[in-house]
Amino acid sequence: MIVGVLFTVRVAWSGLVLLFMICGGAWIAHDRVSGFPAAFRVAGVSLLLGAGTVIVTMTATGVIEPTVRNLLPVGSMIIANAMKTASLAFERFVGELENNREEIEAVLALGVPPTKAVDRYVERGVQASLIPVVDSLKSLGWVWIPGLMSGMVLAGENPIYAAEYQFVIMAMIFAAGGLASLTSSFLIPEYAFTEAEQLRSFDGEESGADLG
């Protein structure tokens, strides 16, 4: 019923609905590492830059038709998948920091800049977060046939175009996830340390209410 109502509204409203979806996605991703300072802000900016850039670019080039009927389903697919990638990057990165706390603190004690001290762990987080989407792209049309193609074929669309479009969707998901993951890789190290360049505790006690 909600989808039915949404399809009747003006196209400008779909931007607002997509923004709402991004906020929801950021909230869910932030929940994964709620002890991390400014987790919601980092997740929100990552999703906005990742999913937002892809949706705007693809709509501007006409790949996504600027109608509510197209924008909302395709946009939600992109946002949801970018959220999954950002959550994985977050979870992995914070896990790596917790597991290697002593090593990082030793490196910091030697005078290495904080962002440099955690670069290796950020890299692992980005790599791990992109595994699902890269594997999905690799297995496309072989192991995995997305429901989107089946739906288009059932709706009477040219099957060759349906096959092309499913690839387009997967490439958009890769781009959105990649951008979200890389944005978080730039932002996360900024909040992982105190002003005295000490590694923060991520148990929630030092999350700092002023950081959001």
Next chain:
Amino acid sequence: MAQIADRLVDPVVAKGLWQVGIATVLAVPVLVATYVRGFDVSLEKEFGVALTRGFLRSLPWG
């Protein structure tokens, strides 16, 4: 066979190829950003393989 030929010359297929091109170009900033960030995640290789395999394998389904 005639049905397949009809499908291939459908203008919507050319439109789809153009969309595939745009979507592929969209992935370039991700690869460039990993390079700028100095990550050794071999993403360009991974994406290149995924792109070729994914695209070439998905088409025969159509």
